[in-house]
Amino acid sequence: MKSHFSRKHFEEGDFGQRKKDGFTLSTEDDGEDETDCLAETFNCISLHRRDPTKQEVSLEKYGRWRQEQKNRAAKLEKQLKARWELEELIEEQLNSFHAHYNRSMVPNQLKDIPQLLMPKWAPTYELAAMSWLGDWRPSAILDLVLILVRSLPSSLPSYTSDSPGAEQLLSQFIHEIRIEETIIDEEMAEIQATCILHLPFGPMNIKPGGTGGALACVQSVFKNIERVITKAQELRFKALELVLKKVLSHIDAAEFLVAFQEIQDSIHQFAVNHRRKRGPVSVPFKALGST
Numbered sequence: 001m002k003s004h005f006s007r008k009h010f011e012e013g014d015f016g017q018r019k020k021d022g023f024t025l026s027t028e029d030d031g032e033d034e035t036d037c038l039a040e041t042f043n044c045i046s047l048h049r050r051d052p053t054k055q056e057v058s059l060e061k062y063g064r065w066r067q068e069q070k071n072r073a074a075k076l077e078k079q080l081k082a083r084w085e086l087e088e089l090i091e092e093q094l095n096s097f098h099a100h101y102n103r104s105m106v107p108n109q110l111k112d113i114p115q116l117l118m119p120k121w122a123p124t125y126e127l128a129a130m131s132w133l134g135d136w137r138p139s140a141i142l143d144l145v146l147i148l149v150r151s152l153p154s155s156l157p158s159y160t161s162d163s164p165g166a167e168q169l170l171s172q173f174i175h176e177i178r179i180e181e182t183i184i185d186e187e188m189a190e191i192q193a194t195c196i197l198h199l200p201f202g203p204m205n206i207k208p209g210g211t212g213g214a215l216a217c218v219q220s221v222f223k224n225i226e227r228v229i230t231k232a233q234e235l236r237f238k239a240l241e242l243v244l245k246k247v248l249s250h251i252d253a254a255e256f257l258v259a260f261q262e263i264q265d266s267i268h269q270f271a272v273n274h275r276r277k278r279g280p281v282s283v284p285f286k287a288l289g290s291t
Contacts, residue, residue, distance in 0.1 A: 086250050093257055097240055101233035105134060107226050110218070116229060123271035130267060132181075133188065133232040138239035139181060142174045144263070145243045148256055166247055173242050177235065184231050191224050 107113050116134040118127065130136050149166050244253045 083250065086254055090244060090250060090253050090257065094241065094244055098237055101135075101237045102230075105233055106230055107222075110222050113222065113225055113229075123268070123275045125271035125274055126268050129271070130264075133184070133229055135233070135236060137181065138235045139174055139177045141236070141239045141260075142170060142177060142243065144260065145247065145256060146170045146174070148252065148259065149247075152252070170243075170247055173239070173247070177239055180235055184228060184235065187228050187231075188225075191221060191228065194224075195221060 105116060107116055119134070122131065130140065132138075132140075146167065149170060243256065248256060
């Protein structure tokens with residue numbers, strides 16, 4: 001009875017309060033509204049809850065993605081390092097050509113000139129194939145590069161040596177180099193004419209006590225030959241520097257340097273083999289008294 005009375009008193013008091021506030025809904029309807037409100041609140045809370053399983057999957061995917069990025073970055077770094085090493089090797093090779101042409105292959109004494117112009121270590125066929133004042137003709141080097149550029153696939157991207165302007169640029173360089181070669185050839189021809197016509201080696205030109213003047217004349221001619229050979233060596237290096245730095249990409253430049261060395265070796269080996277096959281020079285000899 002006491003419990004029933006308390007509940008009835010609470011309901012009456014609550015109803016009176018709601019009536020005072022202007023609500024006319026029944027107690028039963030009000031209970032249903034409170035239940036719906038609680039359910040809606042619960043649903044809202046459940047929408048914002050994080051699923052631990054999904055969170056772990058996302059972290060796993062992100063970890064895999066980060067690892068893939070690290071692997072790709074490592075590959076790129078390796079390629080960049082290889083490219084830098086290739087650039088350094090090309091520069092080192094170019095420096096060796098510079099030292100060879102500007103120090104090793106420049107005459108320091110009069111006796112060095114014949115060794116530079118007609119070296120004993122080079123067979124005749126090798127000299128005939130590629131020798132121009134002691135080494136490769138510069139325009140021939142550019143011709144080899146032109147062959148390399150024309151042999152490249154046309155599907156290569158434009159930043160390689162197969163770009164449309166590469167062949168045109170090479171043709172321009174070949175034209176300019178050949179003009180400089182012609183000038184050097186004319187200077188050398190003038191020196192040769194001087195040696196033949198004007199040097200005081202003949203009996204008609206030698207005067208008593210004129211040895212000093214003859215030696216001075218020889219030294220003057222030597223200086224002129226040294227100057228011409230130095231120009232030729234500088235022009236050779238200029239041709240190599242043009243193709244390695246202004247025409248070819250780093251990969252193509254490396255391929256050219258390898259091919260250039262192989263061509264020189266092939267020419268030398270062919271000339272050596274040809275000289276061996278010929279053997280020593282033999283002259284038919286007829287014995288005395290034979291018919």
